[in-house]
Amino acid sequence: MKNKKMFFMIPYLLWIILFVILPILLILWYSFTDSSNTFTLKNYVEFFRNGTFLKMMLNSFWYAFLITFLTLIISYPAAYFLTKMKNQQLWLLLIILPTWINLLLKAYAFIGILGNDGLVNKFLRLFGIGPVNILFTDFAFIFVATYIEIPFMILPIFNAIKEINPAVIQASEDLGASKWQTFRYVLWPLSRPGVESGVQAIFIPSLSLFMLTRLIGGNRVITLGTAIEEYFMTTMNWNMGATIGVVLIVLMVIVMLITSRKARRKKVDL
Amino acid sequence: MDIIKLKHITKKYDDGFVALKDINLTIESGKFYSLLGPSGSGKSTILRIIAGFTQPSSGQVFFDGQDITNLDASKRHINTVFQNYALFPHLDVFQNVAFGLKIKKKPMNEIKPAVKEALHMVRLDGYANREISELSGGQQQRVAIARAIVNEPKVLLLDESLSALDKRLRKDMQFELRAIQKKLGITFIFVTHDQEEALSMSDEIFVLNDGQIQQSGNPVAIYDEPVNDFVARFIGDSNILSGRMIHDYEVEFANNKFKCADGGMKPNEKVEVVIRPEDLDIVKPEDGKIVVTAQTQLFLGDHFEIKAIDANENEWLIHSTNGVKLGQRVGLFFDPEDIHVMRLNESQRDFDARLEKYEADENEK
Numbered sequence: 249m250k251n252k253k254m255f256f257m258i259p260y261l262l263w264i265i266l267f268v269i270l271p272i273l274l275i276l277w278y279s280f281t282d283s284s285n286t287f288t289l290k291n292y293v294e295f296f297r298n299g300t301f302l303k304m305m306l307n308s309f310w311y312a313f314l315i316t317f318l319t320l321i322i323s324y325p326a327a328y329f330l331t332k333m334k335n336q337q338l339w340l341l342l343i344i345l346p347t348w349i350n351l352l353l354k355a356y357a358f359i360g361i362l363g364n365d366g367l368v369n370k371f372l373r374l375f376g377i378g379p380v381n382i383l384f385t386d387f388a389f390i391f392v393a394t395y396i397e398i399p400f401m402i403l404p405i406f407n408a409i410k411e412i413n414p415a416v417i418q419a420s421e422d423l424g425a426s427k428w429q430t431f432r433y434v435l436w437p438l439s440r441p442g443v444e445s446g447v448q449a450i451f452i453p454s455l456s457l458f459m460l461t462r463l464i465g466g467n468r469v470i471t472l473g474t475a476i477e478e479y480f481m482t483t484m485n486w487n488m489g490a491t492i493g494v495v496l497i498v499l500m501v502i503v504m505l506i507t508s509r510k511a512r513r514k515k516v517d518l
Numbered sequence: 519m520d521i522i523k524l525k526h527i528t529k530k531y532d533d534g535f536v537a538l539k540d541i542n543l544t545i546e547s548g549k550f551y552s553l554l555g556p557s558g559s560g561k562s563t564i565l566r567i568i569a570g571f572t573q574p575s576s577g578q579v580f581f582d583g584q585d586i587t588n589l590d591a592s593k594r595h596i597n598t599v600f601q602n603y604a605l606f607p608h609l610d611v612f613q614n615v616a617f618g619l620k621i622k623k624k625p626m627n628e629i630k631p632a633v634k635e636a637l638h639m640v641r642l643d644g645y646a647n648r649e650i651s652e653l654s655g656g657q658q659q660r661v662a663i664a665r666a667i668v669n670e671p672k673v674l675l676l677d678e679s680l681s682a683l684d685k686r687l688r689k690d691m692q693f694e695l696r697a698i699q700k701k702l703g704i705t706f707i708f709v710t711h712d713q714e715e716a717l718s719m720s721d722e723i724f725v726l727n728d729g730q731i732q733q734s735g736n737p738v739a740i741y742d743e744p745v746n747d748f749v750a751r752f753i754g755d756s757n758i759l760s761g762r763m764i765h766d767y768e769v770e771f772a773n774n775k776f777k778c779a780d781g782g783m784k785p786n787e788k789v790e791v792v793i794r795p796e797d798l799d800i801v802k803p804e805d806g807k808i809v810v811t812a813q814t815q816l817f818l819g820d821h822f823e824i825k826a827i828d829a830n831e832n833e834w835l836i837h838s839t840n841g842v843k844l845g846q847r848v849g850l851f852f853d854p855e856d857i858h859v860m861r862l863n864e865s866q867r868d869f870d871a872r873l874e875k876y877e878a879d880e881n882e883k
Binding site (some may be wrong): 413415416418419420421422423424425426429433434437438515516518 | 602607617630666
């Protein structure tokens, strides 16, 4: 019995070892060595002493925060009203549909829409405005990133709100809570697990976005993701690239821990 | 003093279903009321209209003399104990009970003693720091009651609040609810489909069917004088036979004439006669007013339930402390007061008017 179980574990173990544990070990190895394969801490010293890396880190955080925040602000009400709608399945399908399209294709579509000869500028020209430079701006980058991430926020929040017993909302009103108080003290805490998984699904990948920064942000937006690509592909300094990678992994773990933290309950004495 | 008045309340849903048809009722303060009826009778809809969760299609709701038909649920001095408790799963017992007070921005040094008192009232002392998921159904029920009464509402609504509990616990909670209501002196409106529950707890019962109030009154009156065969069948077991009123105080059914205590009907009017199974005494065939043959018999612990058939093929249900032999001919004896005569299609208003009239006639004599 036990052997049988082990047998079925083999593909999974192989996967984990080959594609998760080994790569992480490799990255760690590169980050602690120099180009002549000798052990050194100089990559880390460089990372934390050189202001550009810290600035890139802050930049990544800032953009990831903006993208996550905007997505949340748009997705929460959308998910809430979705739970009140008829034909929920159809609406959900319409929200999921864009995620089936390749990210690269969507990025190119946006280049077409936002470019100087794009749809938006053609429209603006009707009113005699423009052409306005939209593509390759911070705004375009955040706008497109938010657009792409919205479905991944709506789905977990929708599921979390759907699971809340509607009688609990009525109980809150029955006890005198206004709509806002009901949201703050009942709806929000009960839907938080959905918000947390949505934030995790968006904030963490957004830290290392690099394709969008290039195609839509026009390389004006530099994040840790862009930096890693730069070091591995352009300057071929794998050791520094790996160091940034390790820092990124540590940041992701910290974000994970913060967002899935359980609130401690205060005990009362009666 | 009247605390709640419903005037001409109707509720029609978008799909055309009429849940309530012209409901008028008055709730006095400090009493225990039950809304009793089968599912779909509209009893929960009445409760939700009083609580403010549902808007009536027409009619008015008055609370303490003020029209609250359009007032938000959150602004009504009414609290509800929900069917499946609807406790806040993310809060512990203390926070659940304190919720209403915190919303009202009461200071902590007022909240704590109030919560302690409410938990004591429902016998949950020492449970303040428990999680809701750690509690049994009965305990959750008590938390739900504490959460409502801590706000000192003038009216407490209970929506099928005991139906999820097992039988023993339900009996205990019936006693406790009644005791809590007496102690607090506030009005309870209890919705239930369980006639035993309604009879044992209430000062007043409204029996509902098809979105209409069939009968209202105290439990004894409703049990003893059902106005129509729906009430007679729904409240307790009963033998219902069609008969004919010969004149006041004499009725004919099962091919026999009997003295009875009812009057005020037209001579020879067709009526229905109700006799409760526990009012039938089993006697020797020659002493009985009716002779029947026992067909089946069930032992129910505290009594036997006997089904018997008379010479006219009428089926009789008898509750008796002693069993009979199956196939045995026995006599059934009952007093004139045990016969309850109902006119066909008589509303409660007509019923009350008739009762008043023939009782007045009686006094003149």
